[in-house]
Amino acid sequence: xxxxxxxxxxxxxxxxxxxxxxxxxxxxxxxxxxxxxxxxxxxxxxxxxxxxxxxxxxxxxxxxxxxxxxxxxxxxxxxxxxxxxxxxxxxxxxxxxxxxxxxxxxxxxxxxxxxxxxxxxxxxxxxxxxxxxxxxxxxxxxxxxxxxxxxxxxxxxxxxxxxxxxxxxxxxxxxxxxxxxxxxxxxxxxxxxxxxxxxxxxxxxxxxxxxxxxxxxxxxxxxxxxxxxxxxxxxxxxxxxxxxxxxxxxxxxxxxxxxxxxxxxxxxxxxxxxxxxxxxxxxxxxxxxxxxxxxxxxxxxxxxxxxxxxxxxxxxxxxxxxxxxxxxxxxxxxxxxxxxxxxxxxxxxxxxxxxxxxxxxxxxxxxxxxxxxxxxxxxxxxxxxxxxxxxxxxxxxxxxxxxxxxxxxxxxxxxxxxxxxxxxxxxxxxxxxxxxxxxxxxxxxxxxxxxxxxxxxxxxxxxxxxxxxxxxxxxxxxxxxxxxxxxxxxxxxxxxxxxxxxxxxxxxxxxxxxxxxxxxxxxxxxxxxxxxxxxxxxxxxxxxxxxxxxxxxxxxxxxxxxxxxxxxxxxxxxxxxxxxxxxxxxxxxxxxxxxxxxxxxxxxxxxxxxxxxxxxxxxxxxxxxxxxxxxxxxxxxxxxxxxxxxxxxxxxxxxxxxxxxxxxxxxxxxxxxxxxxxxxxxxxxxxxxxxxxxxxxxxxxxxxxxxxxxxxxxxxxxxxxx
Amino acid sequence: xxxxxxxxxxxxxxxxxxxxxxxxxxxxxxxxxxxxxxxxxxxxxxxxxxxxxxxxxxxxxxxxxxxxxxxxxxxxxxxxxxx
Numbered sequence: 001x002x003x004x005x006x007x008x009x010x011x012x013x014x015x016x017x018x019x020x021x022x023x024x025x026x027x028x029x030x031x032x033x034x035x036x037x038x039x040x041x042x043x044x045x046x047x048x049x050x051x052x053x054x055x056x057x058x059x060x061x062x063x064x065x066x067x068x069x070x071x072x073x074x075x076x077x078x079x080x081x082x083x084x085x086x087x088x089x090x091x092x093x094x095x096x097x098x099x100x101x102x103x104x105x106x107x108x109x110x111x112x113x114x115x116x117x118x119x120x121x122x123x124x125x126x127x128x129x130x131x132x133x134x135x136x137x138x139x140x141x142x143x144x145x146x147x148x149x150x151x152x153x154x155x156x157x158x159x160x161x162x163x164x165x166x167x168x169x170x171x172x173x174x175x176x177x178x179x180x181x182x183x184x185x186x187x188x189x190x191x192x193x194x195x196x197x198x199x200x201x202x203x204x205x206x207x208x209x210x211x212x213x214x215x216x217x218x219x220x221x222x223x224x225x226x227x228x229x230x231x232x233x234x235x236x237x238x239x240x241x242x243x244x245x246x247x248x249x250x251x252x253x254x255x256x257x258x259x260x261x262x263x264x265x266x267x268x269x270x271x272x273x274x275x276x277x278x279x280x281x282x283x284x285x286x287x288x289x290x291x292x293x294x295x296x297x298x299x300x301x302x303x304x305x306x307x308x309x310x311x312x313x314x315x316x317x318x319x320x321x322x323x324x325x326x327x328x329x330x331x332x333x334x335x336x337x338x339x340x341x342x343x344x345x346x347x348x349x350x351x352x353x354x355x356x357x358x359x360x361x362x363x364x365x366x367x368x369x370x371x372x373x374x375x376x377x378x379x380x381x382x383x384x385x386x387x388x389x390x391x392x393x394x395x396x397x398x399x400x401x402x403x404x405x406x407x408x409x410x411x412x413x414x415x416x417x418x419x420x421x422x423x424x425x426x427x428x429x430x431x432x433x434x435x436x437x438x439x440x441x442x443x444x445x446x447x448x449x450x451x452x453x454x455x456x457x458x459x460x461x462x463x464x465x466x467x468x469x470x471x472x473x474x475x476x477x478x479x480x481x482x483x484x485x486x487x488x489x490x491x492x493x494x495x496x497x498x499x500x501x502x503x504x505x506x507x508x509x510x511x512x513x514x515x516x517x518x519x520x521x522x523x524x525x526x527x528x529x530x531x532x533x534x535x536x537x538x539x540x541x542x543x544x545x546x547x548x549x550x551x552x553x554x555x556x557x558x559x560x561x562x563x564x565x566x567x568x569x570x571x572x573x574x575x576x577x578x579x580x581x582x583x584x585x586x587x588x589x590x591x592x593x594x595x596x597x598x599x600x601x602x603x604x605x606x607x608x609x610x611x612x613x614x615x616x617x618x619x620x621x622x623x624x625x626x627x628x629x630x631x632x633x634x635x636x637x638x639x640x641x642x643x644x645x646x647x648x649x650x651x652x653x654x655x656x657x658x659x660x661x662x663x664x665x666x667x668x669x670x671x672x673x674x675x676x677x678x679x680x681x682x683x684x685x686x687x688x689x690x691x692x693x694x695x696x697x698x699x700x701x702x703x704x705x706x707x708x709x710x711x712x713x714x715x716x717x718x719x720x721x722x
Numbered sequence: 723x724x725x726x727x728x729x730x731x732x733x734x735x736x737x738x739x740x741x742x743x744x745x746x747x748x749x750x751x752x753x754x755x756x757x758x759x760x761x762x763x764x765x766x767x768x769x770x771x772x773x774x775x776x777x778x779x780x781x782x783x784x785x786x787x788x789x790x791x792x793x794x795x796x797x798x799x800x801x802x803x804x805x
Contacts, residue, residue: 001765436737436740495770496767
């Protein structure tokens, strides 16, 4: 199955709507201007890419509003809603949250739009999507990563119409954060220039509607030919100076697209304008294309660097350049740096284009590359033919009781495992000196990763790719960064906290720990983050990326957790945290799988989603035949909806076995489903579920598996087998 | 307290260098490989601490490279430029 672009949309500093944006691309004028979106107390006025005259409708944060504008354009004229939504964002509602924190607003009802996951949910609701809703945060590689995931969904037959969006708004966190890292050019970004001194932070949203087909449908604009993901596994912010990870991503994308280096007509560079990025990218391009690369340019001199949106904006640029037969100019560059070894195009060039390559590289060493081509080009279907299941090579979890064996022992004793994972359990796997800069979430994640790897033992080798899920991200770093910023009148804050606040930082650290240079994806889909991470792995896994490390964690933060995750109220004064990690190998034969991420759905029309879930699992009889128990995640904040969904599930299936709500015993946090999944695997191996979770002392599974259900705002089903 | 002794404590605190004993640091202690073994983010963190505490700002990379060689070079620069 192939993926065709049938709709595009954009909201950017260079225009909102395709026609305005196209004019800006051709005019080749920098549109980076001094920040005016919010006042800066300390007087630091820097040039940014700001969407002019944009007022979000009441109550909706800027990122969500920008995303909606782009999405609506892409969906225009499409008679059916998309059956999947994939969104890349790093900011989520943080611009709004910053104001709430500064004013010490504590009411959780005001923080409903904070999480990155809420952007995906908002778009799904607006578009009427009933299928998988995935939210990805891989820093500046996000916008391209979502395109690669969307392509994976279509090839595997999991979706026929995918809305893929990248969106980020300006906010204080990134505005001051990048400046504290000394990565911002006070004169405005000058990509590839000899005198370049940094990036210009920007905002934007761009959307592509992708449709499945064996050949181009009528009205197809372009085809998404292929994609490649890799990780530098080098440093949390500095790219590998040799550009090896970037080169790997480009090679993978080309191979995936079935396109040779000689067939590429234009490369849209990541080209942020930082000395390090442009240098590493130059080396990577020469490594892949030799001394005679195709025409190339960075377009960030026009609109700045809109972070997660950049890959999506540049995918739109790829489409427009092919449709309108022109190569955009490398605006902002007066004197190309001869040390780069690549010469950017300094003026727009009209010529027919067929194949465009687009690069996006982000902190954490995340690299993503996309190949877009004209719709009439000869295409072939590459990649996976269907969603993969997994064999578990090693596992680990953290709960209020400790690591896996401590948690299992506590459950057998009949003890509650809620609460924050004990420090001793978290720290025992970590090298104190190497982790001195790490706060709670990365410590949880690394402890889990190392434990799972250890559990794999000698029979498994180190993971080559990482899929990380987190509902709320690194709360300590985010809070500490903003608190210090506000306390000092916006003059000072911690660069370490800014870097640590990025949702994909833990995944980057795990990659460095194990030298995992394959795909590296961070998923931030609130209560479904773990399920979505595994679902992505199921669509993207490739031989050279295995074994896979799939993990998920959330931290308990005294101030932010109660405000941002209303479900924490269900635990009373106790705040819980922890997570789970799995070392996995994909399997061809679904019957050999220990774990199968069967279903993700979005409840748009009442309980219809449960009927779809039952169907996806093979029907009532098959469910009762396969599973001896059901472990359900009922997030407290949406318990009424979730309980209704559960009743519907039981009515539809007549499931006779044990049904347990694991959050009552494991705690209320977004990625507790990962903890539950790891425990579920062990329950299945032992043939029974401990009585503290429900039922009686016996609770035999009768040799059958466990069904892991996630209910509430989104619905998920995962099969766990022996 | 002498500036350099104050700096030792502040550096250890800012970067959470819990295994470093301030008594073992000297004027000639290096920030990099054969000394404190700091990376680029650590240096940026120290730059913020120095500006906030002493009012000395590090405008650019070149200046940073001159200041962050040994504890002694850093202490001297701060002493000469502090507010």
